[in-house]
Each structure stands twice: as C-alpha cells, then as structure tokens.
Amino acid sequence: MQRTIFDADHELFRDSVRRFMQKEIGPHAERWREQGYVDREAYQKIGEQGFLLMWADEQYGGSGLRDLRYEQILQEENIRHGDAAFYQNLHSMVVAPYLDKFANEEQKRKYLPGAVSGESVLAIAMTESNAGSDLAGIKTRAEDKGDHWQLNGSKTYISNGILADVVIVAARTDPDNRHGIGLFIVERGMPGFERGLKLKKMGLHGQDTAELFFDNVRLPKENLLGEPTKGFVYMTQCLAIERLQVAIGSIAAAQVAFDITLEFVKQRQAFGKPLGALQHVRFTLAELRAKLDTVQCFVDQCVMLGNAGRLSSELSSEAKLLASELEGQVVDQCVQLHGGAGYMDEYRISRLYTDARVSRIFAGANEIMLEIIGRSLGLDERKLT
Numbered sequence: 138m139q140r141t142i143f144d145a146d147h148e149l150f151r152d153s154v155r156r157f158m159q160k161e162i163g164p165h166a167e168r169w170r171e172q173g174y175v176d177r178e179a180y181q182k183i184g185e186q187g188f189l190l191m192w193a194d195e196q197y198g199g200s201g202l203r204d205l206r207y208e209q210i211l212q213e214e215n216i217r218h219g220d221a222a223f224y225q226n227l228h229s230m231v232v233a234p235y236l237d238k239f240a241n242e243e244q245k246r247k248y249l250p251g252a253v254s255g256e257s258v259l260a261i262a263m264t265e266s267n268a269g270s271d272l273a274g275i276k277t278r279a280e281d282k283g284d285h286w287q288l289n290g291s292k293t294y295i296s297n298g299i300l301a302d303v304v305i306v307a308a309r310t311d312p313d314n315r316h317g318i319g320l321f322i323v324e325r326g327m328p329g330f331e332r333g334l335k336l337k338k339m340g341l342h343g344q345d346t347a348e349l350f351f352d353n354v355r356l357p358k359e360n361l362l363g364e365p366t367k368g369f370v371y372m373t374q375c376l377a378i379e380r381l382q383v384a385i386g387s388i389a390a391a392q393v394a395f396d397i398t399l400e401f402v403k404q405r406q407a408f409g410k411p412l413g414a415l416q417h418v419r420f421t422l423a424e425l426r427a428k429l430d431t432v433q434c435f436v437d438q439c440v441m442l443g444n445a446g447r448l449s450s451e452l453s454s455e456a457k458l459l460a461s462e463l464e465g466q467v468v469d470q471c472v473q474l475h476g477g478a479g480y481m482d483e484y485r486i487s488r489l490y491t492d493a494r495v496s497r498i499f500a501g502a503n504e505i506m507l508e509i510i511g512r513s514l515g516l517d518e519r520k521l522t
C-alpha cells in the first residue's frame with residue numbers, strides 16, 4: 138500500500154540511508170553475529186553521516202531535525218539492508234532522549250556531542266534479575282553521601298551493555314517510597330563499574346546484551362539526571378517513544394520477511410509448479426499482506442501523532458502490541474512457507490524468526506501493553522475495587 142506520510146526530502150534521505158546501510162552495515166552483519174557485538178566503528182561511521190540523534194540541536198552537533206519520520210526511515214533501512222542488531226535507534230531514540238528531556242545544560246554539553254558523533258555509545262539500564270515488568274521493584278541503590286552518590290547493585294539484559302560508554306542507570310534513592318527512583322549517568326571506567334559476560338541469546342546474535350555490576354561506584358553529584366525521586370515518572374514518559382520504536386522495527390522486519398517469502402514461493406517448485414500457485418500459499422500471503430498494510434498505516438499515524446506531540450502512552454502501547462504480534466505471526470508463517478530451508482541459518486527468514494521473538498517481551502511485555510490500554514479504558518482494578 139502506498140504510504141502517504143513521506144515527502145520528497147524523506148525519499149532522498151531514504152536513498153542515502155539505504156546506500157549507507159548497504160555499504161557500511163549489511164556486509165558486516167554475519168561477522169558481528171559471530172563475534173557477538175557490532176564494531177564500535179559502526180557508530181562512528183553512522184555519526185559521520187549525521188544520522189545519530191538527528192533531533193539534537195546544532196550547538197551539540199545535531200541537525201535539529203525533530204521529525205520522527207527520519208528516525209523511522211533509519212530503522213526501516215537498517216532492518217532491510219543493515220543489521221537488526223545494530224542498535225542505532227536505541228542509542229538515538231531510546232537512551233539519548235533522556236538527556237534531551239531531563240539533562241541540565243552542563244550535562245547536555247558534556248554528553249550530547251559524543252553521542253551525536255558516535256564516539257560515545259549509549260545504553261539504558263532499568264531491568265534487574267528480579268525486576269523487569271515490575272520496574273518499581275528494582276533493588277539497585279543510590280545513596281546520597283553528601284558530596285556524591287554511592288551506587289550499588291546490578292542490572293541484566295542491557296542492550297549495548299558491553300560497548301556502552303555512557304549508561305543511564307535507574308536506582309532506588311528512597312527505600313521507603315516504592316517509586317522513589319533516580320536516574321544516574323554512569324561512565325565507562327568509573328571504579329566499581331564492571332560488565333558481566335555477554336549473554337547468549339536465541340536471536341539478535343550481533344547485539345551485546347549484557348549484565349552490569351555496580352560496587353560502591355562513587356558518582357559525582359552532577360551525574361544525577363533531573364530530580365532524585367522522579368526517575369520512575371521520567372521512564373514512564375520516555376517509554377512511550379521507545380515502544381513506538383519497537384513498533385517501527387517490528388513492522389519493518391515483518392515487511393522484509395513477507396517480501397523475501399513472496400519471492401521464494403514464486404521460485405520454489407513443488408508438484409510441477411511454483412509454490413505460489415497453490416491456493417493455500419496464495420491465501421496465506423494475501424491475508425498477511427492485508428494485515429501488514431493495516432498495521433503499517435497505524436504505525437505511520439502514530440509517527441505523525443508523535444511529531445505533533447500527541448502520541449499517548451496507550452497509542453504507543455497499541456502500536457507496539459499490534460506490530461510485534463503481527464511480526465511474530467508473519468515470521469512464523471513465512472518460515473513454514475520456506476519448508477526446511479526456513480529452518481536453516483543460511484536463509485534470512487530463519488534469523489528474522491529468532492530475532493523477532495523478543496519484540497513481544499522487551500520495552501514492556503505485551504501483557505503490560507494490554508494493562509496500559511485496558512487501564513486507559515477506565516478498567517483499573519486499583520480504582521474499580
């Protein structure tokens with residue numbers, strides 16, 4: 138279906154992003170999967186193109202382009218021609234927005250230019266081994282020691298965990314208040330900040346998902362982001378845009394899975410004719426096509442609402458829910474249509490399948506999306522009972 142949200146400038150931009158992804162990212166993807174992380178230089182190369190934190194003001198090195206369509210194009214082309222494990226969007230659109238929204242001028246001057254150039258890779262550490270969906274249950278503790286904060290605890294499943302130079306860490310600042318959480322900027326090399334092993338995963342093998350440990354890390358007072366007990370509110374605010382990013386990635390991956398499968402069923406012969414000549418195959422792909430067009434429209438509309446500052450938490454949750462569920466359905470049916478080839482690593486569809494599974498879990502499991510949407514309907518057990 139023709140998409141109507143892009144103009145000529147966006148299409149030109151898409152062409153240059155596509156060329157970049159085809160030349161600088163895609164050819165390295167297999168090696169990155171084997172080594173378990175993306176080359177640090179990839180961030181510097183994309184930074185040189187001006188494609189990181191495009192929204193950042195010019196004084197920090199950015200383009201001041203606050204138009205989510207550019208970020209959407211970057212993610213779509215990264216997934217189609219680059220590598221899904223290259224988390225340029227986590228860097229630009231999930232972590233850096235915390236600096237944009239809650240950092241003071243001094244912090245922006247210190248951290249944004251390196252993030253824009255790609256010299257400094259970003260991560261965000263909220264999840265702990267005993268607190269994921271229930272974020273208010275985190276145990277990592279930051280104690281106010283007068284002239285500094287002392288950080289103790291650990292985090293797990295942290296994307297960019299090994300490469301990251303700057304990590305925004307959620308830590309409890311008020312043990313008596315369940316939502317008494319602060320956000321702290323932790324830098325590579327700070328004494329007491331250690332990384333655990335790179336975690337072995339089902340998919341996204343090029344992503345350096347890792348554990349992080351904090352043992353009496355002495356944080357200067359100026360490394361606190363915003364107010365010391367407002368971190369939970371800040372995370373809630375930023376998670377809406379993060380969920381839209383997941384939706385953009387999920388529908389983009391589903392479109393790729395569909396396209397390569399459509400090509401496959403036209404080529405692959407069975408019973409003396411192409412697979413696509415079988416009515417079941419035709420109906421399967423026809424139904425997926427209709428669903429993909431519908432969800433793509435919804436995601437595009439959310440992007441435009443995001444540009445207008447009117448994307449609610451419920452709508453971004455709906456987008457994440459619909460796109461990631463459809464991604465799961467599409468990759469599963471597309472593996473089936475590939476037959477045994479679909480189970481083989483050399484066929485891209487098998488990697489799209491394993492990479493897709495996490496979309497329904499991270500950035501808030503889809504059950505949490507249902508809670509957010511359900512509560513917005515007034516169906517909140519805390520208020521109804």
Ligand SMILES: Cc1cc2nc3c(=O)[nH]c(=O)nc-3n(C[C@H](O)[C@H](O)[C@H](O)COP(=O)(O)OP(=O)(O)OC[C@H]3O[C@@H](n4cnc5c(N)ncnc54)[C@H](O)[C@@H]3O)c2cc1C
Pocket residue numbers: 261262263264266267268269270271293294295296297338341346495498499500501502503504505508
């Ligand atoms: C590859 C990967 C990358 C990640 N990257 C990051 C990162 O960069 N930073 C970060 O902080 N975290 C990251 N995470 C963590 C991710 O956000 C959490 O795994 C996710 O929020 C789920 O939390 P959990 O694993 O603790 O599951 P749990 O909270 O234990 O939940 C397990 C399951 O229980 C069900 N469930 C939970 N609560 C409810 C409820 N209220 N109602 C109904 N059902 C419920 C859901 O099915 C859920 O999947 C990443 C995870 C993965 C796998």
